[in-house]
Amino acid sequence: MKLTKLLSCSLSGIRRKKGRTTLTIIGVTITIMLIVLNISMMKGFGEYYTSEMKAIGSNWLSIYPGTYEETPQGGWTRVAPEVYPLTLQDTENVSSVQHVVRASPVVESAMFLPEFNKSFALTGTTPEYFSIARLTLEEGGMWNESYTYEEGMDIPVVVGKDVGKTFTLNDRTQGVVNLTNYNFTVIGVLEHKVTPFFLPSYDKAVFIPICAAMSITGRGNKLHQIVVEVDNYENMNTVALGIKNTLKERHMGIEDFWVVSLADVIDLVDRQMAQWDIFDLIMNLFALLVAGVVILVVMIMAVTERKREIGIMRAVGAKRKHVLFIFLGEAGIIILTSYLIGCLLGFSLLYSIKAGLGGMFAFIGVSEIIIPSMVTAFYVCIPLCILFALYPAWKATKVSPIEAIRYE
Amino acid sequence: MTLLIVRCLGVEKTFKLGKHFVHALCGIDMEIAKGDYVALTGPSGSGKTTLLYLLGGLDRPTNGRVLLEDEDLSKLPEKKLAEIRSEKIGFVFQMFYLIPTMTAISNVLLPLTFAGKRRFKDETARAKELLKLVGLEGREHHKPNELSGGEMQRVAIARALVNDPLLVLCDEPTGNLDSKTTEEVLSVFDSLNKTGKTIFIVTHNAAVANHCKRILKISDGKIVGRIK
Numbered sequence: 318m319k320l321t322k323l324l325s326c327s328l329s330g331i332r333r334k335k336g337r338t339t340l341t342i343i344g345v346t347i348t349i350m351l352i353v354l355n356i357s358m359m360k361g362f363g364e365y366y367t368s369e370m371k372a373i374g375s376n377w378l379s380i381y382p383g384t385y386e387e388t389p390q391g392g393w394t395r396v397a398p399e400v401y402p403l404t405l406q407d408t409e410n411v412s413s414v415q416h417v418v419r420a421s422p423v424v425e426s427a428m429f430l431p432e433f434n435k436s437f438a439l440t441g442t443t444p445e446y447f448s449i450a451r452l453t454l455e456e457g458g459m460w461n462e463s464y465t466y467e468e469g470m471d472i473p474v475v476v477g478k479d480v481g482k483t484f485t486l487n488d489r490t491q492g493v494v495n496l497t498n499y500n501f502t503v504i505g506v507l508e509h510k511v512t513p514f515f516l517p518s519y520d521k522a523v524f525i526p527i528c529a530a531m532s533i534t535g536r537g538n539k540l541h542q543i544v545v546e547v548d549n550y551e552n553m554n555t556v557a558l559g560i561k562n563t564l565k566e567r568h569m570g571i572e573d574f575w576v577v578s579l580a581d582v583i584d585l586v587d588r589q590m591a592q593w594d595i596f597d598l599i600m601n602l603f604a605l606l607v608a609g610v611v612i613l614v615v616m617i618m619a620v621t622e623r624k625r626e627i628g629i630m631r632a633v634g635a636k637r638k639h640v641l642f643i644f645l646g647e648a649g650i651i652i653l654t655s656y657l658i659g660c661l662l663g664f665s666l667l668y669s670i671k672a673g674l675g676g677m678f679a680f681i682g683v684s685e686i687i688i689p690s691m692v693t694a695f696y697v698c699i700p701l702c703i704l705f706a707l708y709p710a711w712k713a714t715k716v717s718p719i720e721a722i723r724y725e
Numbered sequence: 726m727t728l729l730i731v732r733c734l735g736v737e738k739t740f741k742l743g744k745h746f747v748h749a750l751c752g753i754d755m756e757i758a759k760g761d762y763v764a765l766t767g768p769s770g771s772g773k774t775t776l777l778y779l780l781g782g783l784d785r786p787t788n789g790r791v792l793l794e795d796e797d798l799s800k801l802p803e804k805k806l807a808e809i810r811s812e813k814i815g816f817v818f819q820m821f822y823l824i825p826t827m828t829a830i831s832n833v834l835l836p837l838t839f840a841g842k843r844r845f846k847d848e849t850a851r852a853k854e855l856l857k858l859v860g861l862e863g864r865e866h867h868k869p870n871e872l873s874g875g876e877m878q879r880v881a882i883a884r885a886l887v888n889d890p891l892l893v894l895c896d897e898p899t900g901n902l903d904s905k906t907t908e909e910v911l912s913v914f915d916s917l918n919k920t921g922k923t924i925f926i927v928t929h930n931a932a933v934a935n936h937c938k939r940i941l942k943i944s945d946g947k948i949v950g951r952i953k
């Protein structure tokens with residue numbers, strides 16, 4: 318079989334109805350472009366999320382005051398307040414549980430800096446927190462373990478990368494916390510740290526010593542959270558059980574706290590993302606179905622219109638396989654052209670989104686994300702569209718030569 | 726000794742139209758020898774075109790046998806019939822039936838696209854040579870809508886000849902042409918026959934039939950007369 322000659326027969330069929338072919342290509346191109354965009358976004362986001370998880374480390378636990386229950390939707394909700402608050406003493410006891418490397422108390426609030434007219438999240442903690450969260454200093458230093466706060470003193474501050482652009486090293490400024498003015502001095506600026514989307518960004522956080530935070534936020538000895546680093550991921554369940562037992566003992570047998578691991582949070586997000594993946598897959602299949610139906614209709618029209626041409630070809634010696642190839646070739650050319658234009662447009666659009674919006678779309682990597690998406694689209698879209706073209710092409714092979722020649 | 730290339734033995738063809746059966750051919754017996762130039766004439770609906778389609782392997786008889794070089798076309802599978810059409814038969818139709826999006830040379834080359842084996846070293850040269858033979862030199866790249874009726878029919882003749890067929894079957898080849906163009910086309914057939922090509926023409930035009938060596942008359946599906 319002379320493939321190039323048969324393909325030129327397919328091309329001749331396409332040239333016959335240029336307008337209709339162009340419109341079909343536009344329709345299928347848009348579908349393929351959307352699929353490429355969709356796959357790229359989902360794949361890019363998935364990879365971005367995984368890399369963030371790796372960056373933050375998965376062997377840590379958080380302890381929150383109060384009783385929490387899992388919701389049917391897959392999240393957690395606080396169902397009762399704590400009877401006994403989490404305290405610094407609790408933190409010390411947690412530190413002594415087997416396999417716990419370190420534990421750090423956390424008190425959270427917000428601060429407003431009138432000089433810069435900006436508000437920041439305020440975290441009161443100990444230097445251990447930085448080790449647990451794998452935060453490293455870019456410049457400056459850290460308050461030491463023995464730091465004690467007395468009213469009227471300047472409060473040492475370690476700031477995240479983004480905050481550091483406004484409130485830089487050695488800056489001294491007045492800030493409002495809990496409606497009271499305090500003096501803050503920046504003693505350290507953290508390196509940029511990737512934060513999972515469901516956690517507050519470290520780059521936008523301000524850290525102060527726990528003793529100062531307890532005093533200025535008015536929380537006293539009531540912690541918002543205790544973060545714990547476990548020596549090994551395999552020991553997470555053992556440590557969680559150990560913490561529960563230790564704290565229950567301290568809280569008069571009441572489990573009025575919630576121990577959650579980062580792995581639990583990741584698992585929750587994974588489950589929710591899996592639901593999105595299914596939804597996304599269904600949407601892509603629907604889009605492909607539309608493209609397939611467009612191809613089907615156009616090819617049925619082509620076969621009907623060119624019935625006599627099929628008859629002529631059969632009369633001059635074309636076998637059924639030749640007719641099948643010519644019509645499949647025609648559909649193939651339309652699909653392949655649409656695929657190439659769709660990929661090109663998808664690529665340009667993703668690149669524009671990345672360049673224009675940046676930030677939240679930083680995960681769009683050209684070679685890592687778009688090219689695999691194009692390959693996926695190639696292996697899914699083209700065979701599926703060809704499948705839709707198979708019926709009209711098969712119908713064309715069934716045309717009787719005499720009937721076709723007589724066809725008006 | 727005359728070499729017979731086509732033999733029809735008691736060929737019958739019946740069509741079912743709704744609840745009725747129409748007997749298009751009722752026991753046709755005829756022979757065509759190599760180099761023959763035969764016209765089949767008869768009124769409309771007499772079965773001329775039906776017989777032509779049977780000879781060309783486009784259809785099968787209900788009864789009887791159509792032998793092409795001793796090969797029974799009525800028993801061959803569809804694939805084999807397509808091969809025979811590709812290698813041994815050339816068709817010329819009344820309405821030319823050229824592919825409108827293809828140039829004259831591409832139309833001529835079309836049968837070679839479907840031929841199993843490459844029979845000519847330079848197929849394009851072969852197509853050009855045939856277009857020159859039918860008087861269309863320099864019109865190779867014209868599309869059918871840029872050609873006159875006579876020119877289109879000459880392209881169709883060149884297409885029918887491109888595979889160097891054993892038998893050229895023409896269905897009212899001049900039915901759509903004026904008298905001057907008819908003469909031009911017939912002169913092409915005459916010269917082809919002089920080179921040894923076997924031509925079978927279906928026509929109801931006596932002037933066309935008179936160009937042939939033999940004339941068969943058909944009426945109500947039966948050969949009713951043999952002239953010359």
